[in-house]
Amino acid sequence: MNRGRFDKWAGNYDESVSKGREGYPFEGYYEVLDRVRSFIDNVRGKKILDIGVGTGFLTYELYEEGAEIVGIDFSKEMIEKAKEKMPRGVFFLHDINEGIPDEICNMRFDFIVSSYAMHHVDDESKLNFITSAKEILREGGKIIIADVAFQTAEGLEKCKTKHMGDWDEKEYYIVAEKLCKELNKCGLQCDHLQISSCAGVLVVR
Ligand SMILES: C[S@@+](CC[C@H](N)C(=O)[O-])C[C@H]1O[C@@H](n2cnc3c(N)ncnc32)[C@H](O)[C@@H]1O
Numbered sequence: 001m002n003r004g005r006f007d008k009w010a011g012n013y014d015e016s017v018s019k020g021r022e023g024y025p026f027e028g029y030y031e032v033l034d035r036v037r038s039f040i041d042n043v044r045g046k047k048i049l050d051i052g053v054g055t056g057f058l059t060y061e062l063y064e065e066g067a068e069i070v071g072i073d074f075s076k077e078m079i080e081k082a083k084e085k086m087p088r089g090v091f092f093l094h095d096i097n098e099g100i101p102d103e104i105c106n107m108r109f110d111f112i113v114s115s116y117a118m119h120h121v122d123d124e125s126k127l128n129f130i131t132s133a134k135e136i137l138r139e140g141g142k143i144i145i146a147d148v149a150f151q152t153a154e155g156l157e158k159c160k161t162k163h164m165g166d167w168d169e170k171e172y173y174i175v176a177e178k179l180c181k182e183l184n185k186c187g188l189q190c191d192h193l194q195i196s197s198c199a200g201v202l203v204v205r
Helices: 003-018 029-038 060-064 076-085 123-135 153-162 176-185
Strands: 047-051 068-073 090-093 109-115 137-150 190-194 199-204
Touching: 003 076, 029 109, 029 137, 029 199, 047 123, 068 076, 076 090, 123 137, 123 176, 137 153, 137 190, 176 190, 176 199
Parallel strands: 047 068, 047 109, 068 090, 109 137
Antiparallel strands: 137 199, 190 199
16 A cells, blocks of 8 residues: 555554454454553563554553653555654654665664554565564564464465455565575564454564
């Protein structure tokens, strides 16, 4: 989906994701978001980077509990909504296909989180982005990614067959087995939790 469509979606994004979520692609949306937040304890003062922050659906609760939120997104309108909710947050307009923005290269984060954004970049860009993100993580920190994800390529194919009419060929869903293997080769530890028939949480350290 291009930037313009996200700009248009920003106005009613919260309303659209607040509706009941069943089946591909949003099955388990709330559970995966909760699972991401559950990794973050003693939230107050934690510095958290939200990749593809959108309107702040994932990190708003953490912001309210006292976390310091930095968000990046390539949609100006999405960032405007996030700023309304999190006025003390710091936001950068940036395309994640271009890696980590220069402005945050010298920052260090306790957690780097993302929900339903990484499927917009191809596997190579995902791998590059995650390995560079590790460089700006504090010692002991975690990268936690929630998205449409499958443990195996067979799992993805099964879901695709079931939802053939709705399947989006232009999105790049996580096949955890494959991505974790590549991340392991780069020296990163990776675990995947399958939460619903088409959503999972990847934890990288
Ligand atoms: C489905 S929304 C998810 C927003 C939020 N994380 C959530 O869970 O509600 C995807 C977000 O990723 C952003 N996005 C998509 N592709 C991107 C890219 N290449 N670089 C930066 N942001 C991107 C979109 O603008 C949008 O805000």
